[in-house]
Amino acid sequence: MAKKLKGDQVFTGQLLREGDVVFMSTDGAWSKDLQSAVIGTSPEEVEALEALALKGVSENIVIDIYPFVVVKDEAGKIVPDHIREKIRIDGPSIVYEPSAQAAE
């Protein structure tokens, strides 16, 4: 499934019941916090992570899993290297909630 990506990788998916975006942390647990994600730094590690992520799929916890490339910023935080993943993590880049629009 995964196409060959260059760089350190994290597995993401969405919760079956809720649809929320989650990231895989240790022992195949899924968290909404990217900072708790386990990073695969070699093809072997990424492959092992994928096997673990697929377990989440077969147990009907997550759907549509895939890996994406991350880097560490100056403060040591995990950040995605592509705008799509950045928006997926941060939410829409626009002010979209009516309450927030009213406050502007």
Added chain:
Amino acid sequence: MPIIKDGAEVRDDPWLMLTDEMDVPTEGDVIIPLALASEKAERLSNHNGRIGIAIPNDVNIEDYAALIGTADLIQLELPAFTDGRAYSQARLLREELGFDKELRVKGDVLVDQAAYLKRCGFDSFDFDGPFDAEIWARTLSIISSGYQRNYRDSLKHRGA
């Protein structure tokens, strides 16, 4: 590989699917692939038993009206549940060619599709399990009405 008919699993399906290498048996019910039908025509003429024909889903049904008229069963294919050609083939068979014997679908049948398949004229379903009679019955009856009239339609229609 359950075969489902009238909401239940058929325990002793009489139909034998013929392949290229097999000889036509002298008796018993056989399903013969359309591609082999002319090659084995002579053997079939002396055959003591019913004859079914398996038709691929890229075939123009109307081209085989004469052959279909002699068949005791037609089997159509659902190679993937998303490939809906057999639904139209079934309606052509039922509504235009007047085929009124057993119409079977073989392949990737999902329980959620069975009601649609039935409404297009299929009466038996051959697929890789699992088969759950309770889910099958519930899924087929959950929608009791329809906006379209179909072959041997058992649904409720407006005004009826």
Added chain:
Amino acid sequence: MYIYDDFDETFVRERAAQFRDQVERRLSGALTEEQFRPLRLMNGVYLQLHAYMLRVAIPYGTLSSGQMRQLAMIARKYDKGYGHFTTRQNIQYNWPKLKDLPDILDDLADVGMHAIQTSGNCIRNVTSDQWAGVAADEVTDPRPYAELMRQWSSLHPEFSYLPRKFKIAITGAEQDRAAIAFHDIGIRVKRNETGEIGFDVYVGGGLGRTPMVAKKIGEFISVNDLLPYLIAILRAYNLEGRRDNKYKARIKILVHEKGAEAFKARVEEIFAGLDKDKLRAPQGELERIAKFFDNPAYETLEIEPASLREARADNKAFDAWVRRNVAAHKTDGYAIANISLKPVEGIPGDASAEQMELVAQMADDYSFGEIRVSHEQNLVLAHVKKSDLYTIWQALEANGLGTPNIGAITDMITCPGLDYCALATARSIPIAQKISHKFSSSERQSEIGDLKIKISGCINACGHHHAGHIGILGLDKKGEEYYQITLGGSGDENAAVGEILGPGFSADDVADAIDTLVERYIQLRSSEGETFLDVVKRVGLEPFKEALYADH
């Protein structure tokens, strides 16, 4: 408008129960995601970038005030207090949870609504002219036929696993406001010399990565033959449409590869063989449906009330709104009030729950309790007295709904883009906001006149960029968003696909590029009446290319 009888209601409630059963089987693991996906899609449930998304059908864009209030309730109860009106007259919720979706479908069924076939490889929501039944240029109201097709296509046993999605649009007017030429089937209602109704049927239009204008294959098909003729087209497509490549599976590719004449011949061959009497609408059914679309109880009013003249003279902003947003109604003293969902720097097509409720109230007070949704992502009060326009405008204006820009440069069709969509390659909404900011002056907008900008955030063209007088397509170049500009597209009765101008622009430069094109147009036009599209047709792309790329 059409109101469900017991039959329709039972059907929709059973469909909701069916979906509840399917969701339960999915959550229990009895269904895999692969098996569940087409089932949820056929109930309008997508998995998007951040969450599930639910698309609710608003058949042919007509809904009641009560339905609109329920849409607002759903936005508040299960979502984040807003919804997004789409180019196919649907509404989308961006944040529902799968576990709540069966309850939402029940709430929709309570008001005669559903999400049936708003996605999936089946016949989608049938769309129409947002001014159907009231437009001054109409042969007849197309909505009885649209409702007949809605019913006929619902859970159609033969046409629910088509090669690809299938969209039908119908118009009864001279001017095509439903973009029928860009639909899988486009239907134009005609009336002959003897007063009979018939349908010209166009097939194989579409946008996406291979934009095509539909070809006429059916000439004045009779009312009685409408459903059998549609069955013949769909059957030809279901049997022969390509299934080997998702991007070549739409009917437009079949019509193109086979040739329109050969496709027409095949349809006629199938049509000839049909047992038509069994496939037509039941006797009396069309008449039953048509009764729901009779004119509401219009009063006899003066053509141009003095109060309207005075209010326009006294209030410049109101006058600007009337000029831009109010259209001619077929009945004296009445008007069509178009409500823009494109406020300056807002999100095109979005409405808050409060705004939906306000529009519902306006409909109850002034427009026979009925509302329309347009494919250009705006709302319409279709039967208002001219003497009520000022009161309506004041209420709209006070709630962010009074933007006077219908058909103007800031009335952009915009897909959700990378802010929401899992398929998008670039953002669309921020680009629309930048353009909206640049052209925010209503004086400047009225100087520019009619100009349709349409923005898509990927090659699938949900923002109809091919049909924009100016089209903008967002792409990804090595991780950066960039935008290609096309000129000369049109979605109306003179449908055309826009042509690419040249190299794309970064997100920061798009609005300036549009500004340059507009300035060039102002220089080139021979009079104020010559629209942007007229000028592009007259002078071609070269002068615009030169303006954009000369110093590059």
